[in-house]
Amino acid sequence: MTIQHPATEFEVIVIGGSYAGLSAATQLARARRRILVVDAGQRRNRYAQHSHGYLGQDGREAAAIAADGRAQLMKYPTVRWIEGSATQAVKHGDVFRVTLADGSIFQTQRLVLATGMVDELPSIPGLAERWGSSVFHCPYCHGYELEQGHIGVIATSAHSIHHAMMLPDWGKVTFFLNGAFEPDTEQLEKLAQRGVTVERTPVRSVSGQATVALQDGRALEMAGLFVISRLHSASPIAEQLGCEMEEGPMGSYVRTDMIKASSVPGVYVAGDAARMAGSVALAVADGAMAGVAAHQSLIFGAVAAKAA
Template sequence: MQYDVIIIGGSYAGLAAGMPLARARRKILVIDGGQRRNRFAQHSHGFLTQDGTDAGAIAAKGREQLLAYDTVHWLEGKASSAERTEHGFRVQIEGMESLEARRLVLATGVVDLLPDVPGLAERWGSHVFHCPYCHGYELNQGQIGVLASSPMSMHLALLLPDWGATTFFLNDSFEPDDEQLEKFKVRGVRLERSRIARIEGGLDLIMQDGRLVKLDGLFTATRLEMASPIAALLGCEFDDGPFGRTIRTDLVKASTVPGVFACGDAARPGGSLPLAVGDGTMAGAAAHQSLIFGGY
């Protein structure tokens, strides 16, 4: 069976990509491995009409609405590779037969690589976050920490005083210069140069000098890795950013490989649920139009 479009990844971006294609009555397949990036967070914030809603419930509702269209098919599995064929693309799914489509939408997501601090990973999504716009308000202007992973972490540290009293834990990642120190002073950011030995309790930071620092929330920038090798296998070009690579796309989310579109966190720096939905919608509409007009 050949589909019009195969969407690899069934989280927010992939679901959103499916909607314009489904409404155009195109035969599509969504392949999903069930690993949402925000699966560690209980609630989603900042998404208009869904603020504070359970993150999993939003994805489940999106899947229910998409599957209400009878040209949409869903496959739970992991796409392991993809290649160009004479008439489009062939996608190999682990433990199954390969499937073909005229177009591909990659909504494959990324993996967060956290700083190596004992106790940090266990609190990811509940007490440790990456986005103040998603999680800052709920800290109720309490005690906030920023764990530096590189000089780029300054950006977070200078943002977060709008959400609470902010301490910047340098953790030997870099030493601010005089100009940077002045910026911290203006924003009221306190600097902490002792390393974090481990994290205990809710969010109790045990410092290497033995002190205990209690926080209401801790933010850190993660390194990003592609969650799937498929974009690279297809020959897509990437953009290198300060926190990792993203699939290079144009304004309509077309990749550098004709017929392949990419959306969501794998195809933009940063990332959030509303941005993933917007990008997915654009990618799905562009994929549909490419079936009619060619190009991309």
């Protein structure tokens, strides 16, 4: 049976209860607005035990940071939290209607989407099993802990050279091209200047901590591996609403302006869903901006992001 709720019950619905969503919801709760947080419990960094680079929280368990944020948020009396998935959102005039997987329907004046992204990894045996433990995407989040050891970069496209050029600041780098692309002469010179070893033999599998087995039988032991994943949105909501998207080197994401407003008035997008760089610190900052903007729009009116 479909459960209906009045439009006036919530002023803002935040879809996604990870770092960006928690941050947005906190700003709104402190403004004493009636808000609903809908969370499917699928943090993008759930595979990583620890989080790094977030001021005051460096080295803490990633799950603990999120749990503390939720506990602090729920002390505010105007907040309701639902564990579930939002499957659909439509706009009717100035009101948004959000449908959950269980059939419940909620209406709101504003939406904050903090739905995150899903990582698609190359189909290399053993790679996905080590995602977040010894296979990473962000040097700033995980590079320091590799203690300047041997670091492998597995190419997925020409954009992977960005990783290969950066990572010598964290260790001795081997760049596994894996048939993804061939650097030109200028790129090879720059890699050599950075001390990067280029390996053209295809990767067969990954085992142990981060041992790369090559097709010719060699096995190169690494302290950790970095790979640029292909990204896609963890939720269809933004596209359902007609939010304009941007295509980045790793996939498409929602286009927003400086206050995290999307092209649809009243819809704000924060965190990985609206940027290519993923980290807890950036997600929290985006969420705070989106929450503040959503609150002020209730007073001064909603605007849409202007085309660049």
